[in-house]
Amino acid sequence: MTIKIGLFGLGTVGSGLLTLLAEQNNKIKASTGLDFTVKTALVSTLTKDRPGLDPAIQLTTDPNDILNDPEIDLVVEVAGGTGSAKGWIKSALSSKKPVITANKDLIATAGQELIELANKAQVPLLYEAAVAGGIPIITTLQNYYRTDTIRSLAGIVNGTTNYMLTQMAQNGLSYEKALKQAQELGFAEADPTNDVAGYDAAYKAIILARLVFGLESTLDELAITGIQEITDDDIAAVKVLGGQLKLLFTINQVGEDSIALSVSPQVILPDSPLSQVHNENNAIVVNSDNLGQTMYYGPGAGARPTAQAVLADILLAATATKESHQVFSSENMRLAEPNVQAYCWILNSKTHESIESAVHELDDELNGYIVRQGSHENSNNGSQLVLYTKEITTANHDRLLKELTQKRTLNKEFVIYPC
Amino acid sequence: MTIKIGLFGLGTVGSGLLTLLAEQNNKIKASTGLDFTVKTALVSTLTKDRPGLDPAIQLTTDPNDILNDPEIDLVVEVAGGTGSAKGWIKSALSSKKPVITANKDLIATAGQELIELANKAQVPLLYEAAVAGGIPIITTLQNYYRTDTIRSLAGIVNGTTNYMLTQMAQNGLSYEKALKQAQELGFAEADPTNDVAGYDAAYKAIILARLVFGLESTLDELAITGIQEITDDDIAAVKVLGGQLKLLFTINQVGEDSIALSVSPQVILPDSPLSQVHNENNAIVVNSDNLGQTMYYGPGAGARPTAQAVLADILLAATATKESHQVFSSENMRLAEPNVQAYCWILNSKTHESIESAVHELDDELNGYIVRQGSHENSNNGSQLVLYTKEITTANHDRLLKELTQKRTLNKEFVIYPC
Structure with a gap:
């Protein structure tokens, strides 16, 4: 059985998808009986030179050549952006075509609306490639x-x-x-x-x-x-x-x-x-x-892992139920708000002496809150004191910080990271 | 829709599965419309005290009470062993009941036969729990x-x-x-x-x-x-x-x-x-x-992760196609055979002097093969020399080893690990 794909976008990920399809299609055909082929691809310009592109793929600048084509079984959107892409996906879902997208911005901002539309139409909307494409999360x-x-x-x-x-x-x-x-x-x-x-x-x-x-x-x-x-x-x-x-x-x-x-x-x-x-x-x-x-x-970057996520979703959409x-x-x-959090405090000091005195000044206030500490010479011949706190509430952290930053030696030389 | 489960084995994993089902069943019902319930469980003895066990679950020592019950939709095998379990699974698959098993030994030794039977019967045979239950590998x-x-x-x-x-x-x-x-x-x-x-x-x-x-x-x-x-x-x-x-x-x-x-x-x-x-x-x-x-x-151990793998498979079997x-x-x-491999060589010596001389003796033979090295005092006041090789063929490794072990200082004091 041949599954015809309409592809929105032929940039890095779109081209990567064509490469992977060429490499994997025989194996997929052997194990599933499905033959995936890209029928039409939407591009921004027809005049660009695309060496190695399969001439059987129809290029178009009109989205309706994909959306209104009853032969196209499945739509892949890798054009990106939250403008036109949203309309294409809504239109495809409305005509009961499964949609696979790598569009993180769109799924983040309009995902709920699109998911509801997909569920109503009972067609899959899959977006594995939108979050850490190299990980099937x-x-x-x-x-x-x-x-x-x-x-x-x-x-x-x-x-x-x-x-x-x-x-x-x-x-x-x-x-x-x-x-x-x-x-x-x-x-x-x-x-x-x-x-x-x-x-x-x-x-x-x-x-x-x-x-x-x-x-x-x-x-x-x-x-x-x-x-x-x-x-x-x-x-x-x-x-x-x-x-x-x-x-x-x-x-x-x-x-x-x-x-x-x-x-x-x-x-x-x-x-x-x-x-x-x-x-x-x-x-x-x-x-x-x-x-x-x-x-x-x-892997967290690269055309190949992202295209792999898209391709895995294509196969899932073609073999899965309406899930x-x-x-x-x-x-x-x-x-x-987070309730409790551990922090790493970095105290910078211009000389070794002042960092030592800071430690002593800190002793009372921090008693019981610090679980590990170390010191270190920084790049300006000064010192750094590194303190790791227990998990404490934001309110407690603010209170401790306020007390500490009132001390002269720590003024403006305080860096904080959660950990 | 109620899915009735026949459970072979009510040990750690079987009991863990009942706990998880009790905790998760409402959520599963809400999201899938499926209501999973264990109808019958095969145990080795009926007289054992089982505090907290749902009295609605029928206990039996006769596998046919599960295998011949047309009401049972799905079979879970967590009894283990390669003896009786194989017969139960074959019988269940033959009567078109999906099977979920945690039985690593059985799938390793008889998996191919069981998979072929499942494919022929077009029912799922799932075994996520057999390999690293805490990881959906x-x-x-x-x-x-x-x-x-x-x-x-x-x-x-x-x-x-x-x-x-x-x-x-x-x-x-x-x-x-x-x-x-x-x-x-x-x-x-x-x-x-x-x-x-x-x-x-x-x-x-x-x-x-x-x-x-x-x-x-x-x-x-x-x-x-x-x-x-x-x-x-x-x-x-x-x-x-x-x-x-x-x-x-x-x-x-x-x-x-x-x-x-x-x-x-x-x-x-x-x-x-x-x-x-x-x-x-x-x-x-x-x-x-x-x-x-x-x-x-x-996690690589524990009843709860293993039971989770079984439960995830149960849901997969009930919602999936015949895949x-x-x-x-x-x-x-x-x-x-592996073709190339890097090795870590640990050379033990009774005194610091002999390890030093060993290093010198080694220099010629190992030239170009060693990428990192370090030394270390061992628990008997002797020394250890640690060498990491490049990736080399087994033949090359054997040749180098032979040359080295002919030297007096290294005799019987050589430990090798791949790395």
């Missing part, structure tokens, strides 16, 4: 965890920033140099804001929080910190006790109907399963009642 | 990787030995003490041979190699080394360069139609994603064309 959450109860998720889902932070920590690169290298390798775009400011990771977290907890949230509701303010000294300081800075998303159930969701640089300690997630790799940790801690690790979005909790959740 | 391989080409798998799939090796390395426990502790925690059985000799890990590797490469293999065809010979000094020595000893299975495609499969203690270096897999946890690394390296991590075993390559593979 969406399918695994939908299938394996529907008999379990998830309490929290956390992880590294932005390959660009993880690459930069790894290069800064392991090879001593400056922020600028690390960014330039990421751009040269194709991990970062010319305008890197989406990645370095944490928006890309936040979109992925929004998608996961909806899938697992039924939480609807928007970018401006969330606490998002990027990696732009991280200094070389911060990176050196957290190394003192074996830690690393990583841009992490965290989604925690903090009450019967409350979810805390954040994106920020956090300290990963050496005994964390996330401590070996380097460079452009991604990983997601899931905590659940039946399994405890599980982790899924894979679509799965919300785990029986009622939808609301957004909440 | 079977389902993920069957679904996500059928559009990819896997080249190798490796990992830690025996929680008992990983717990023991972690305790020996991190807390300085002796082998005997670590084993005793594992037994007290319920990770190891009274007779720990299956775990410590590597047979349990080998059975799991056999199952994975069949699933991914269509390789049929038996325990006596494989190179299996357990952890019984590992000494405290070995563990201390590999620590010199940050390494750890773990019991690993490896499955490598080494030619068009050849697969190398082994189980042995190997050195895991600090930059490996497996380096943070401690205590009873498991992890499986997959290398494939589209994704590169991916890893799946989760069953998926072989990835178009033709079945044969067993092969």
